[in-house]
Amino acid sequence: MIEIKGVRKAFGDREVLRGVELSVQPGRVTAIVGPNGAGKTTLIKCLLGLARPDSGVVTVGGEPLTADPTYRSRIGYMPQSPRFPENLTGNDLIAMLRDLRGPDAETDDSLVRAWSLAGELAKPLRILSGGNRQKVNAVTAFLFRPEVLILDEPTAGLDPAASALLKDAIIAQREAGRTFVVTSHVMSQLEEIADDVAFMLDGTIRFMGSLRCMKEQTRERNLERAVAAMMRREEAA
Numbered sequence: 001m002i003e004i005k006g007v008r009k010a011f012g013d014r015e016v017l018r019g020v021e022l023s024v025q026p027g028r029v030t031a032i033v034g035p036n037g038a039g040k041t042t043l044i045k046c047l048l049g050l051a052r053p054d055s056g057v058v059t060v061g062g063e064p065l066t067a068d069p070t071y072r073s074r075i076g077y078m079p080q081s082p083r084f085p086e087n088l089t090g091n092d093l094i095a096m097l098r099d100l101r102g103p104d105a106e107t108d109d110s111l112v113r114a115w116s117l118a119g120e121l122a123k124p125l126r127i128l129s130g131g132n133r134q135k136v137n138a139v140t141a142f143l144f145r146p147e148v149l150i151l152d153e154p155t156a157g158l159d160p161a162a163s164a165l166l167k168d169a170i171i172a173q174r175e176a177g178r179t180f181v182v183t184s185h186v187m188s189q190l191e192e193i194a195d196d197v198a199f200m201l202d203g204t205i206r207f208m209g210s211l212r213c214m215k216e217q218t219r220e221r222n223l224e225r226a227v228a229a230m231m232r233r234e235e236a237a
Contacts, residue, residue, distance in 0.1 A: 001147070004021065010054055017042055018039075024196075027177045035231065076149040079137070117135055121136070145178075
């Protein structure tokens with residue numbers, strides 16, 4: 001579904017991505033993990049067209065990312081810290097997005113029902129709690145049934161019940177054939193949903209494979225300890 005080959009990106013003299021090679025398989029959840037400063041956010045920006053690689057190729061569904069932005073309609077994005085038009089209600093925001101997509105766009109409001117969010121959507125976004133803003137963030141990412149969903153710290157600010165419902169939604173959408181790229185510093189959350197793991201360090205992918213393979217390779221019992229073991233191994237190299 002997503003192929004990244006030899007992607008490099010620098011900001012001034014600071015090289016952030018150093019020849020990234022990554023393959024995201026369709027119908028699976030791929031977790032991108034690594035320490036702060038590894039390049040995860042820049043890589044996501046390249047996928048979204050918010051940053052242009054200095055070199056290398058990125059394809060989504062076999063189509064290279066070019067100046068044509070239409071591929072973005074196939075991607076749902078849930079940023080870690082959404083910036084909403086504060087004067088709008090949640091309903092206004094959703095209506096605006098529907099207008100932009102056109103009358104024929106198929107929508108999915110299952111998360112609104114799952115979270116009983118209808119009452120909160122009638123309120124101005126500026127007065128919503130952090131947790132409810134994050135729910136609106138998720139609703140807009142899932143709204144148009146995208147083929148690919150990129151989720152950055154998706155459970156941040158959610159209470160345990162809301163977090164569980166979001167993870168259930170991710171698993172259900174994966175079983176329906178959708179592809180996910182997820183980043184999070186909460187390894188226990190990722191372990192519940194991830195099929196594959198890409199471990200990123202210093203702007204390169206140091207491991208790419210299944211979650212089970214990563215734990216077997218490091219001989220660790222969970223993802224958090226497996227990532228920690230890989231970090232220690234790289235520091236010692």
